[in-house]
Amino acid sequence: MKRMALTAAIALLAAPALAGGADDDTLVVNGEIEMTTKADAPDHLEGALDQVISGWHFRSDETQQLQTDDFENQGMIFVDAAYDAWNTVEGTEEKSCASCHDSPEDSMEGVRAVYPKWNEEAGEVRTLAQQINACRTERMGAEPYGYTSGEMANMEALISVQSRGMPMNVAIDGPVRETWEQGKEMYYTRYGQLELACASCHEQNYGNYIRADHLSQGQTNGFPVYRLKNAKLNTTHARFKGCVRDTRAETFQPGSPEFVALELYVASRGNGLSVEAPSVRN
Amino acid sequence: MRRTAICTAALLAASAATAEPVEPTSVSYGEYGAVETSLSGNPGDPDRGREVFSTKSMGNCVSCHQVSGLDVPFQGEVGPMLDFVGEYRTPAELRGIVANAKNTFPETVMPSFYKTTGFIRPGDGFTGKAAEEPLPPLLSAQEIEDLVAFLMTLKDT
Numbered sequence: 001m002k003r004m005a006l007t008a009a010i011a012l013l014a015a016p017a018l019a020g021g022a023d024d025d026t027l028v029v030n031g032e033i034e035m036t037t038k039a040d041a042p043d044h045l046e047g048a049l050d051q052v053i054s055g056w057h058f059r060s061d062e063t064q065q066l067q068t069d070d071f072e073n074q075g076m077i078f079v080d081a082a083y084d085a086w087n088t089v090e091g092t093e094e095k096s097c098a099s100c101h102d103s104p105e106d107s108m109e110g111v112r113a114v115y116p117k118w119n120e121e122a123g124e125v126r127t128l129a130q131q132i133n134a135c136r137t138e139r140m141g142a143e144p145y146g147y148t149s150g151e152m153a154n155m156e157a158l159i160s161v162q163s164r165g166m167p168m169n170v171a172i173d174g175p176v177r178e179t180w181e182q183g184k185e186m187y188y189t190r191y192g193q194l195e196l197a198c199a200s201c202h203e204q205n206y207g208n209y210i211r212a213d214h215l216s217q218g219q220t221n222g223f224p225v226y227r228l229k230n231a232k233l234n235t236t237h238a239r240f241k242g243c244v245r246d247t248r249a250e251t252f253q254p255g256s257p258e259f260v261a262l263e264l265y266v267a268s269r270g271n272g273l274s275v276e277a278p279s280v281r282n
Numbered sequence: 283m284r285r286t287a288i289c290t291a292a293l294l295a296a297s298a299a300t301a302e303p304v305e306p307t308s309v310s311y312g313e314y315g316a317v318e319t320s321l322s323g324n325p326g327d328p329d330r331g332r333e334v335f336s337t338k339s340m341g342n343c344v345s346c347h348q349v350s351g352l353d354v355p356f357q358g359e360v361g362p363m364l365d366f367v368g369e370y371r372t373p374a375e376l377r378g379i380v381a382n383a384k385n386t387f388p389e390t391v392m393p394s395f396y397k398t399t400g401f402i403r404p405g406d407g408f409t410g411k412a413a414e415e416p417l418p419p420l421l422s423a424q425e426i427e428d429l430v431a432f433l434m435t436l437k438d439t
Contacts, residue, residue, distance in 0.1 A: 189402060190402065191401075191402050191403050192401060192402070192403060192404065192405050193393070193401055193404055193405065193417055193420065194393045195393060195394065195401065195402075196391060196393070200391040201391075204391060205360050205391070208358070208359045208360050209356070209358050209359050209360075210345055210346060210358045210360050211338075211342075211344070211345040211356050211357075211358050212355075212356035215360075241410065244410070245405065245408060245409070245410035246408065247405075248404070248405045248407060248408060249401075249402070249403045249404065249405040249410075250403040250404065250405045250406075250410065250411060250412035250413070251405070251410040
């Protein structure tokens with residue numbers, strides 16, 4: 001009996017080192033935006049996950065802390081930079097984003113939460129990055145941003161901030177269905193010489209450590225993400241690219257139809273979680 | 283005369299020691315994934331095996347498995363802890379698991395370390411660029427034998 005208790009105590013002591021699972025902290029930003037960081041999984045995940053969990057829960061207390069206050073969140077500096085870009089006239093049409101959309105606060109509330117989404121006129125699924133570039137090339141006569149460039153990440157962050165705290169609500173039916181199915185198939189495909197699927201790490205093993213990395217569910221609600229590692233905002237497709245590369249596979253190009261499909265599917269796995277961008281990660 | 287005999291014996295031993303390794307595509311797996319014969323034809327070296335197990339650029343087994351006796355930080359927990367695996371697994375079973383664990387655990391996330399073809403979008407190491415099959419196996423025949431020898435030392439004694 002005594003022995004049992006002691007073993008249990010040792011197990012408890014050992015626990016923090018391999019913390020295991022998501023923690024129970026709650027995320028409130030600036031003391032006012034209450035984030036939903038755990039939610040019942042959307043219906044389409046039945047049998048796969050019961051609960052969807054923000055990547056925030058899997059980071060260290062110190063990293064988590066940085067996301068609770070815009071003065072500590074270095075990602076907000078890049079949002080400020082994007083305000084300047086928003087108001088800058090560019091291209092042959094001599095227009096800025098503001099010429100047509102006024103302020104981001106007025107025009108972009110809720111936009112991030114529903115992307116990627118179907119664009120009726122173009123007849124295609126568009127990511128937020130693709131929509132930004134469509135406005136630049138088709139409406140401004142300006143050069144597109146590089147798909148994973150700093151300018152793109154910053155602009156995505158500025159638009160995303162207008163949806164902070166709102167639940168991700170990406171449509172998966174209707175005209176996007178085929179693309180969504182393609183993304184789903186990719187999610188479960190075991191790529192590369194290591195033969196690992198997104199699901200191998202982010203569905204089967206979230207909460208576990210793989211070497212020093214605490215695996216999350218690989219959600220996209222926090223993107224673009226400020227990483228302490230490279231001190232800038234990082235885009236969804238740059239992260240996908242790295243994750244596929246790490247399976248010793250030939251990766252896909254950012255902005256490719258494959259990654260657009262994958263983003264739609266992965267985003268839909270986060271339906272119900274709050275938009276957190278720009279979130280902070282190690 | 284005597285001398286020649288000894289030399290020949292030594293030569294024979296040496297040639298056995300440099301036996302041709304079994305090719306990754308010719309390994310014969312038993313019904314439950316075990317591999318009876320040595321892949322390299324040589325005995326494994328447990329010290330080398332420990333290094334292969336712990337080193338990122340080699341087996342990197344510690345990314346998924348813990349072994350208490352190892353002085354390696356950040357051991358992973360995707361796979362089971364292997365502290366006593368030498369107690370309940372035979373060398374043939376361990377060889378099969380390390381060479382291609384999917385023959386023992388069909389859907390396992392554990393990579394196949396002695397496999398060269400049949401991948402989806404195989405890449406050139408961690409470059410993200412395409413590579414032509416056959417790929418070099420993740421570990422050599424001898425490294426696998428070394429790992430088996432190391433794993434057999436993991437006992438409750």
